[in-house]
Amino acid sequence: MISYETSQNMISLLSMGNIRSERIFLSSALGRVLAEDIVADEDYPTHPTSAMDGYAILHSDLEALDSLEIQGDNPAGAEKIADVTSGICIKTFTGSLMPGGSDTLIPIENVRVDGDRIIITKPVPYGFATRPVGESYRCSEVLISKGTKLGFAEIGVLAGINRVMIRVVQRPRVGIIATGSEILDIGESASHAGQIRSSNSYTLQALVDSLGGESVQMGIVGDNKSAIMERFEEAMHSCDIIVSTGGVSVGDYDFVKHIVPALGAEVIFKGVNIKPGQHVMVAQRREKFIVSLPGFAYSSTVTFILYAAPLLARMMGRENPYEPIEATLKVPFSKRSNKSEFTACNLCFEDGRYWVDFEGKKTGSSAILTNLLGNAGLMICGEEDGDLEAGTLVRVIKL
Amino acid sequence: MISYETSQNMISLLSMGNIRSERIFLSSALGRVLAEDIVADEDYPTHPTSAMDGYAILHSDLEALDSLEIQGDNPAGAEKIADVTSGICIKTFTGSLMPGGSDTLIPIENVRVDGDRIIITKPVPYGFATRPVGESYRCSEVLISKGTKLGFAEIGVLAGINRVMIRVVQRPRVGIIATGSEILDIGESASHAGQIRSSNSYTLQALVDSLGGESVQMGIVGDNKSAIMERFEEAMHSCDIIVSTGGVSVGDYDFVKHIVPALGAEVIFKGVNIKPGQHVMVAQRREKFIVSLPGFAYSSTVTFILYAAPLLARMMGRENPYEPIEATLKVPFSKRSNKSEFTACNLCFEDGRYWVDFEGKKTGSSAILTNLLGNAGLMICGEEDGDLEAGTLVRVIKL
Numbered sequence: 001m002i003s004y005e006t007s008q009n010m011i012s013l014l015s016m017g018n019i020r021s022e023r024i025f026l027s028s029a030l031g032r033v034l035a036e037d038i039v040a041d042e043d044y045p046t047h048p049t050s051a052m053d054g055y056a057i058l059h060s061d062l063e064a065l066d067s068l069e070i071q072g073d074n075p076a077g078a079e080k081i082a083d084v085t086s087g088i089c090i091k092t093f094t095g096s097l098m099p100g101g102s103d104t105l106i107p108i109e110n111v112r113v114d115g116d117r118i119i120i121t122k123p124v125p126y127g128f129a130t131r132p133v134g135e136s137y138r139c140s141e142v143l144i145s146k147g148t149k150l151g152f153a154e155i156g157v158l159a160g161i162n163r164v165m166i167r168v169v170q171r172p173r174v175g176i177i178a179t180g181s182e183i184l185d186i187g188e189s190a191s192h193a194g195q196i197r198s199s200n201s202y203t204l205q206a207l208v209d210s211l212g213g214e215s216v217q218m219g220i221v222g223d224n225k226s227a228i229m230e231r232f233e234e235a236m237h238s239c240d241i242i243v244s245t246g247g248v249s250v251g252d253y254d255f256v257k258h259i260v261p262a263l264g265a266e267v268i269f270k271g272v273n274i275k276p277g278q279h280v281m282v283a284q285r286r287e288k289f290i291v292s293l294p295g296f297a298y299s300s301t302v303t304f305i306l307y308a309a310p311l312l313a314r315m316m317g318r319e320n321p322y323e324p325i326e327a328t329l330k331v332p333f334s335k336r337s338n339k340s341e342f343t344a345c346n347l348c349f350e351d352g353r354y355w356v357d358f359e360g361k362k363t364g365s366s367a368i369l370t371n372l373l374g375n376a377g378l379m380i381c382g383e384e385d386g387d388l389e390a391g392t393l394v395r396v397i398k399l
Numbered sequence: 400m401i402s403y404e405t406s407q408n409m410i411s412l413l414s415m416g417n418i419r420s421e422r423i424f425l426s427s428a429l430g431r432v433l434a435e436d437i438v439a440d441e442d443y444p445t446h447p448t449s450a451m452d453g454y455a456i457l458h459s460d461l462e463a464l465d466s467l468e469i470q471g472d473n474p475a476g477a478e479k480i481a482d483v484t485s486g487i488c489i490k491t492f493t494g495s496l497m498p499g500g501s502d503t504l505i506p507i508e509n510v511r512v513d514g515d516r517i518i519i520t521k522p523v524p525y526g527f528a529t530r531p532v533g534e535s536y537r538c539s540e541v542l543i544s545k546g547t548k549l550g551f552a553e554i555g556v557l558a559g560i561n562r563v564m565i566r567v568v569q570r571p572r573v574g575i576i577a578t579g580s581e582i583l584d585i586g587e588s589a590s591h592a593g594q595i596r597s598s599n600s601y602t603l604q605a606l607v608d609s610l611g612g613e614s615v616q617m618g619i620v621g622d623n624k625s626a627i628m629e630r631f632e633e634a635m636h637s638c639d640i641i642v643s644t645g646g647v648s649v650g651d652y653d654f655v656k657h658i659v660p661a662l663g664a665e666v667i668f669k670g671v672n673i674k675p676g677q678h679v680m681v682a683q684r685r686e687k688f689i690v691s692l693p694g695f696a697y698s699s700t701v702t703f704i705l706y707a708a709p710l711l712a713r714m715m716g717r718e719n720p721y722e723p724i725e726a727t728l729k730v731p732f733s734k735r736s737n738k739s740e741f742t743a744c745n746l747c748f749e750d751g752r753y754w755v756d757f758e759g760k761k762t763g764s765s766a767i768l769t770n771l772l773g774n775a776g777l778m779i780c781g782e783e784d785g786d787l788e789a790g791t792l793v794r795v796i797k798l
Binding site for chain 2: 096137151162183191196199201204249326349367368399
């Protein structure tokens with residue numbers, strides 16, 4: 001068995017195909033990954049613009065003259081605006097273009113109006129409340145780089161430069177196959193006690209969707225070699241990544257581990273010295289990847305996060321979304337094996353640091369999915385680690 | 400003007416209506432807020448279950464006998480399983496029910512098979528690799544509490560208990576109205592230089608959607624009293640929160656501040672001693688809220704985060720999603736006013752702490768939306784704060 005560190009290096013060294021892109025409407029772009037650099041095609045603002053409500057003036061008049069004549073007003077959005085010359089001011093509002101000739105805005109609060117004239121009660125520096133050309137950005141500036149995940153600010157900036165259609169990375173299709181004769185699908189009636197309700201497929205679908213992939217539910221297939229083989233082939237036609245659960249351990253009915261190589265896929269690794277999920281297998285057939293996870297709910301979720309999530313991210317030109325962060329143990333921790341262990345924990349941020357404890361977490365088999373509910377994290381203990389004292393700095397994957 | 404702290408208290412004291420719920424399919428539940436407690440209706444597992452591949456045995460046989468007779472096998476999902484009695488073992492796989500009479504699973508790796516018998520090479524403790532009844536949870540245990548935002552683990556747990564339909568909180572409808580005669584919508588052709596491309600509506604739509612609300616684009620309305628009034632009334636028919644931009648400052652065409660009270664809404668506050676966005680106004684008409692934001696892109700985004708986001712969250716029975724966290728200033732910071740300031744910053748997590756700097760951030764007016772791109776945060780400086788030295792602990796809103 002290879003170590004966790006080696007397995008992660010192997011994942012990061014896998015060569016991905018070219019990133020595929022598509023053009024979508026801005027209305028669907030939230031959360032998508034940008035496939036082009038967004039470059040400004042003009043200075044913004046394009047003209048000097050007022051940043052407050054007040055009077056556009058020539059700054060040199062401030063010292064030279066006692067009062068200025070108001071010559072009309074200039075509401076935001078006005079098409080034609082008179083010029084400002086010495087002795088003249090034009091009432092100008094937030095968002096209005098500055099009138100030609102003016103260089104400074106004296107706010108309403110800084111003047112007293114006397115008939116059609118203003119008397120300045122509190123002067124301002126040259127250029128006050130005047131947004132210069134290019135204050136926000138300059139023509140040819142890269143506003144948003146390729147590979148950025150589009151959040152609210154990116155959406156706003158794209159709207160502001162009138163980008164209706166955006167080139168984004170296609171969502172990789174991830175086929176999900178649950179194997180096991182004991183698995184009963186949601187909504188189905190149980191016929192006997194030996195059946196287990198499926199949760200893996202839906203946990204993994206939610207993970208795929210929240211990571212920006214497009215999940216394809218390939219359904220449940222019993223422990224039958226030819227049926228499993230067919231389902232995998234079907235998934236390979238339309239999916240970029242196939243994620244399966246079950247069938248990778250040492251039992252007589254664990255067929256997946258034999259079928260994946262039989263499909264002509266090259267096994268990158270099979271078996272990692274981790275707990276849970278030591279039987280995990282990653283394979284590649286041309287540009288497609290197969291990630292075969294163990295069947296227990298906690299094991300399959302953890303190994304998806306460790307192996308499928310970074311593959312999915314790399315396929316979109318993104319960093320691993322589950323890079324560990326540093327946190328402090330609130331309580332002592334007893335390590336249970338000589339493997340790299342991934343232990344469900346509570347993760348909270350207090351006093352400027354992340355803290356880890358295990359309150360309410362159950363110890364037991366790798367089947368306990370409920371341990372991942374709430375603000376959970378996965379605490380990482382290395383192979384060489386022994387028991388850890390309270391106060392130890394640990395690495396945690398924030399979920 | 401009230402202080403930022405007072406305004407936040409006022410928001411947190413507003414009485415919300417009852418939380419409205421709806422039943423949805425599990426397939427749409429990711430990211431939604433649970434409106435019921437999810438309670439286990441049985442112990443899980445319901446029967447003792449094997450956690451490994453091996454042989455189900457009576458633990459008392461381990462010391463008493465040299466070898467055990469293999470009496471058939473027990474694949475996962477099997478309907479009928481023979482009982483284990485003294486001297487007998489049954490081959491049993493991960494996920495299989497433990498045969499009646501057995502109490503321990505001896506793994507494949509711990510035995511040598513000799514014909515139809517196994518010889519134990521490495522004993523295990525009583526109950527080994529056997530998931531006891533209720534290992535994951537007990538009947539009547541609350542698995543997921545009302546108010547929880549459903550993530551991948553919650554989805555998996557719901558599938559595992561066969562919940563197809565889930566009661567969740569209805570998404571509050573948030574109507575978005577942009578006011579200003581200068582505003583040009585995305586896709587429209589500009590006819591003169593005084594027009595400004597709309598970005599606010601789309602920034603706010605993305606914020607509403609990512610916070611779990613349902614955005615309703617009410618469009619742009621020029622600086623015309625009756626037109627604005629009609630648009631607000633229209634929005635009030637179908638929306639729970641109306642968010643508007645522009646028209647709240649001291650200019651002659653700032654009509655929104657007059658119209659909101661004229662609609663019969665009670666003004667909770669108008670004007671907060673903050674920068675940006677000091678003219679922000681929050682009002683209430685029966686169970687509906689109006690949050691009138693300034694028109695500049697940076698101001699409207701920041702004030703949405705400060706005032707509309709916590710209202711939206713409270714309407715769903717959730718905590719404010721933008722609670723500040725502690726971070727450390729990497730560089731000195733010059734405060735520019737005697738207001739509470741919200742300054743766009745870079746926020747990164749290194750060496751167990753969050754750090755703040757301002758590299759690449761532009762100073763200038765409150766129109767610079769590009770300052771919120773990337774891994775941005777909003778650094779909070781209090782009214783009383785002066786200039787801050789590098790190393791100071793500051794509060795930051797993580798975006």
